[in-house]
Amino acid sequence: MAQLQLREALRRAMTEEMRRDERVFLMGEEVAYYDGAYKVSQGMLAEFGEKRVVDTPIAENGFAGLGIGAAMAGLRPIVEIMTWNFSLVAYDQIVNNAAKIYQMTAGSYTVPIVFRGPTGAAENLGSQHSQALESIYAHFPGLKVVSTSDPADAYGLLKSAIRDDNPVVFMESELTYGAKGEVPDEEFLIPLGKGAIKRDGSDVTLVTWNKQVHTCLEAAKVLEKEHRISARVLDLRTIRPLDEALLYQCAAETHRMVVVQEGFPFAGVGAEIAARVQETCFDHLDAPILRVCNRDVPQPYATNLEKLVVPSIERVVDAARSVCNR
Numbered sequence: 001m002a003q004l005q006l007r008e009a010l011r012r013a014m015t016e017e018m019r020r021d022e023r024v025f026l027m028g029e030e031v032a033y034y035d036g037a038y039k040v041s042q043g044m045l046a047e048f049g050e051k052r053v054v055d056t057p058i059a060e061n062g063f064a065g066l067g068i069g070a071a072m073a074g075l076r077p078i079v080e081i082m083t084w085n086f087s088l089v090a091y092d093q094i095v096n097n098a099a100k101i102y103q104m105t106a107g108s109y110t111v112p113i114v115f116r117g118p119t120g121a122a123e124n125l126g127s128q129h130s131q132a133l134e135s136i137y138a139h140f141p142g143l144k145v146v147s148t149s150d151p152a153d154a155y156g157l158l159k160s161a162i163r164d165d166n167p168v169v170f171m172e173s174e175l176t177y178g179a180k181g182e183v184p185d186e187e188f189l190i191p192l193g194k195g196a197i198k199r200d201g202s203d204v205t206l207v208t209w210n211k212q213v214h215t216c217l218e219a220a221k222v223l224e225k226e227h228r229i230s231a232r233v234l235d236l237r238t239i240r241p242l243d244e245a246l247l248y249q250c251a252a253e254t255h256r257m258v259v260v261q262e263g264f265p266f267a268g269v270g271a272e273i274a275a276r277v278q279e280t281c282f283d284h285l286d287a288p289i290l291r292v293c294n295r296d297v298p299q300p301y302a303t304n305l306e307k308l309v310v311p312s313i314e315r316v317v318d319a320a321r322s323v324c325n326r
Contacts (some may be wrong), residue, residue, distance in 0.1 A: 001014060001182045001184055001185065002182070002183050002184075003180050003181070003182060003183075004151050004153065004155075004180065004181065004182075005177065005178050005179065005180050006149065006150075006151045006154055006172065006173075006176050006177050006178070006179050006181070006250050007038060007039055007040045007042075007044075007177040007178070008151070008155055009151035009152065009154045009155040009181075009183050009237060010040050010116075010155070010158055010172065011040055011041065011042065011043075011044065012155060012183070013154070013155045013158040013159045013162070014026060014041070014044070014158065014162070015044060015047070015080060015160065015226040016187065017159055017162045017163070018044075018048055018052060019266050021076065023055055023057060023075045023076045024052075024075075024076045024077075024119065024162060025048075025051070025052040025053070025054065025070075025072065025075065025076075025077055025078070026044065026052065026053050026054065026077075026078045026080065027053075027054040027055075027056055027063060027066070027077060027078070027079055027080070028054075028055075028056055028063070028068060028079055028080030028081065028082070029055070029056055029057075029058055029082050030055060030082070031053060031054070031055060031056075031057060031079070032044075032045040032050060032053045032054065032055040033045065034055075036080070036280065037082050038118070038177050039176065039177075040080070040177070041080070044138070044156075045234070046068065049255075052248045053261060054080075055250075055281070059089075059279050060081065060086050060087060060090040060207070061089050061092070061093055061188070061266070062292050063079065063090075064079060064090035064093040064098075064115070065090075065093045065097065065223065065252070066100040067079040067113050067115075068093060068097050068098050068101070068111055068113060068167075069110045070113075071098075071110070071113040071167075072101065072109045072110075072111060073108070075163060076098035076112045077113050077114070078114045078116060078162060079113060079114065079115045080083070080116055080117055080281070081114070081115055081116065081117035081194060083117055083118055083119075083129060083174070084117055084118065084119040084132075084133045084171060085128060085129050085130070085131050085133070086117075086132070087115065087117075087133065090131075093167070093233055094115060094137070094143070095140045097111075098113060098115075098139070098142070099140045099142030099167060099168040100142055100145070101125060101142045102114070102142065103142065103319050104167070105236045106191070110165045110166070111165050111166070111167045112164065112165045112166070112167075114158070114161045114162055114164075114167075114168045114170050114173065114252075115167070115168070115169050115170065116128070116158070116161075116170035116171075116228060117120070117170075117171070117172065118130040118133065118171070118172045118173055118174035118177070119131075119133055119147065119171040119172065119173065119210065120171075120173060120174075120210060120211065121175075121262065121264075121299055121306065121309075121310055122174040122175055122261045123175070123303070123306070124301055124302075124303060124306070125299075125301075126299065126301045127298035127299040127300070127301075128273050128304075130299035131261075131263075131298075131299070132210070132261070132263040133171075133264055134147050134171060134209070134210075134261075134263060134264040134269050135244045135267060135268045135269045135272075137169045137240075138239045138240040138269060138272075138278050140298040141211070142167065143164070143166075143167055143240065144161070144164065144166055144167070144168045144169065144170055144192055144238070144240055145168075145169045145171070145238065145239040145240040146158075146161060146169070146170045146171065146237065146238050146240065147171040147209045147210045147236075147237070147238075147239055147283070148170060148171075148172070148209065148210060148221040148235075148237050149172065149176040149179065149210050149211040149214070150181055150235070151179070151180065151181035151182075151183050152181055152182060153181045153196070153235070153237055154172065155183050155188075156188050156189050156190030157170070157190045157192065157237060157238070158170060159187075159188075159190075160189045160191060160192050161192065161224075161303075163189075164192065165321060170261070171210065172210075173210055173211040173214050175211055175291075176211050176214070183233075183239070183299045188247070190198075190237070192238050192241065193233060193238050193242070193243055194237065194238065194243050194246075195234055195236045195237055195246045196234075196235050196237060197232060197233070197234055197235075197245070198208055198213060198216075198233045198234070198235045199217055199220050199232060199233040200232055201220065201230040201232035201254065202230045202253070202254060203230045203231065203254060203256065203324055204223075204229065204230075204231050204232070204257065204258060204320050204323055204324055205218065205231075205232045205233075205234055205250040205251065205253075205254045205256070205257045205258070205259070205278065206219065206231050206232065206233045206234065206257075206258050206260055207234045207236065207247065207257060207259045207260070207273060207322065208233065208234070208235060208236070208259070208260040209235055209236045209237060209260065209261070209269075209278055210262065210310055212260045212261065212262050213233065213235045213263070215260065215311055215313055215316060216231075216233045216260050216316060217233055217317035218312045218313050218326060219231070219317050219320065220232075222317050223317055223320055224312060225323070227317070227321060227324075229320060229321065229324050231320055232250060232253075232254055232316045234246065234250050236246070239269055241253045241274075242276075244276065244280075247273065247276070247277060248277065248280050251277050251280075251281040251284055251285065252281055252284040255284055255285060255286040255287075256285070256287050256324060257274075257277060257285070257290075257321040257323070258289070258290050258291070258292060258316065258320050258323060259273050259274060259289065259290070259321045260291075260292045260310060260311050260316055260319075261291070261292070261294075262293075262310055263292055263293060263294055263298055264293060265291060265293040265296055266292055266296065268291075268293060270291040270293055271291070272293060273289075274289040278288055281322035281323075286326070287322075287323040287324070287326040289323075289324070290319045290323055290324075291319075292311045292315050292316050292319050293309070293311065294309050294310055295308065297309060304310075311320060
């Protein structure tokens with residue numbers, strides 16, 4: 001086992017895949033000579049050269065389209081988006097080209113491409129740079145959506161994403177790039193569409209992903225210590241395809257569920273999960289499914305207000321207590 005930061009785990013995955021398959025290359029803003037905006041690609045230019053680690057202009061729509069064309073031509077691009085907020089400039093390319101070309105060409109073309117970068121709020125970035133966009137991309141058939149902040153998961157999932165013949169939206173967290181975790185020394189892959197129980201429990205399931213996994217794990221400790229509530233933490237890891245089997249298993253075993261997401265409540269991933277679970281597991285539920293989301297306002301800049309908007313340990317604890325007391 002090696003203790004790796006999240007950025008190091010991502011770098012190891014990309015480096016191994018580029019060594020394994022010469023069709024894989026990395027492109028994006030400042031990925032080469034600057035070693036990456038978050039140092040995820042540090043040292044990769046020296047090993048692979050500027051033909052396979054490519055600095056792009058600040059033109060997301062342009063280089064996203066270039067990557068899609070390269071994928072159609074037989075290469076396997078990894079396109080780094082400096083933040084998923086900037087992907088909105090390339091929204092048409094991702095959802096109207098990458099997601100649809102396989103269907104529109106009757107399978108004549110595949111688009112094996114990974115778009116990766118950080119999602120959600122960091123600190124004091126304001127409303128335009130703080131959005132969690134999982135629900136936006138998961139809405140469209142043809143895209144796979146991964147969202148994780150665990151080093152081992154990020155390593156195994158990114159390797160699977162790079163090898164996948166479909167376009168994959170791979171979302172990380174700026175605030176957890178420096179977070180450390182154990183990653184096995186030997187190579188491994190994690191299949192897309194498989195969640196993981198990060199903490200077992202019997203009274204309520206906290207369903208979450210990305211950095212809110214850490215919020216839920218801390219909330220579970222508080223629930224056990226102060227309220228004698230045993231909380232299970234389910235990390236979906238992949239939003240689409242969704243691990244419905246594990247999701248429904250947790251609902252059937254704990255009978256109560258809280259979905260914790262960084263993102264707005266209206267038409268969010270949490271709403272989709274709540275709908276699917278109540279449709280499938282209604283007879284197993286002992287309380288309504290509750291959601292803990294961002295407040296339904298643009299992200300403030302001020303630190304004190306920012307903390308009020310995003311999910312917190314206290315809000316998760318309150319929601320779990322509420323469903324357990326019904």
